[in-house]
Amino acid sequence: MKHRCAANWKALPENDSDGYHLGFVHRALFNTVRSQYQRVVGDERSIKAVIRDWGGGHIEIDWSPGYQGPFEWFGGASGPLVADFVAALECRDGTDVARRRILEGPAHALIFPNLFLGETNIAIVEPVSVEECVHWHTPMFLKGVPAFNGRLLRMAEAGMGPASFLMPEDLTVASRNQLGLHARTAPWLELSRGLNREAVDAHGRTVSHVTDETTNRALWRHYLTVMTDA
Numbered sequence: 001m002k003h004r005c006a007a008n009w010k011a012l013p014e015n016d017s018d019g020y021h022l023g024f025v026h027r028a029l030f031n032t033v034r035s036q037y038q039r040v041v042g043d044e045r046s047i048k049a050v051i052r053d054w055g056g057g058h059i060e061i062d063w064s065p066g067y068q069g070p071f072e073w074f075g076g077a078s079g080p081l082v083a084d085f086v087a088a089l090e091c092r093d094g095t096d097v098a099r100r101r102i103l104e105g106p107a108h109a110l111i112f113p114n115l116f117l118g119e120t121n122i123a124i125v126e127p128v129s130v131e132e133c134v135h136w137h138t139p140m141f142l143k144g145v146p147a148f149n150g151r152l153l154r155m156a157e158a159g160m161g162p163a164s165f166l167m168p169e170d171l172t173v174a175s176r177n178q179l180g181l182h183a184r185t186a187p188w189l190e191l192s193r194g195l196n197r198e199a200v201d202a203h204g205r206t207v208s209h210v211t212d213e214t215t216n217r218a219l220w221r222h223y224l225t226v227m228t229d230a
Contacts, residue, residue, distance in 0.1 A: 001136070001138065001162075002137075003137075003162075005135055005174055006174075006175040007132070008131060011177060011178065012174060013110050013116060013125055014215075016110060016118065017061060018213075019210035020211040020212070021173070025170070025173060026165060028165055029158070047210060047211065049062060050062050050210055051212065051215050052205045052206065053207075053214055054205055056222060057112025057219055058110065058112050059109065059110050059214075059218050060110075060215075061210060062108070069103075074105065089101065089102070114126075119140075120156065121140060121159070122140050123135060123136060123137035123138075131178055191213045195212075
């Protein structure tokens with residue numbers, strides 16, 4: 001599926017990796033559909049998700065620190081089919097690895113410049129012109145588990161479909177921001193939220209709270225480097 005957006009292509013990768021806007025831009029979704037993003041609504045101090053700058057423009061939101069049980073990324077799925085899937089994973093990968101995978105779920109990450117891994121969706125952003133792009137996306141089906149496909153498709157429709165919540169809202173915000181860039185009264189844009197909370201982990205990645213602008217800064221910093229070197 002694709003959505004055409006009246007904004008520069010870089011607006012969508014930045015949005016896809018931003019954790020600050022979720023709690024208010026997408027509140028209607030959280031009030032309607034059960035999802036893992038419920039954990040980013042409410043008191044900021046209770047939100048445990050983190051963001052990481054992997055370097056090279058690659059950035060990530062990690063929701064798993066806030067998960068309280070397996071398959072929260074899959075709408076809390078349970079039942080015989082899920083039990084069979086878990087048993088097969090444990091047989092193939094061992095109990096510890098399987099349990100970690102079903103708790104943490106797939107990645108929510110941007111592979112610079114325009115490949116987005118949205119947990120159970122995969123997307124790319126195609127530039128069309130300076131002020132237009134296309135957001136292509138598809139649900140991610142699990143190999144060997146066709147019984148999950150229907151649920152994965154419904155989840156994609158709820159967030160990414162033409163009558164969904166996430167994409168129409170994000171596209172509207174991106175297009176409004178694009179119009180705002182035509183204003184000549186503000187000489188710069190500030191992206192300083194959370195600078196005081198950033199830390200470097202044992203792997204050399206910059207880590208901060210999910211509502212901070214660490215990922216935004218990382219994206220634009222690397223873009224500037226690429227364009228300067230060019």
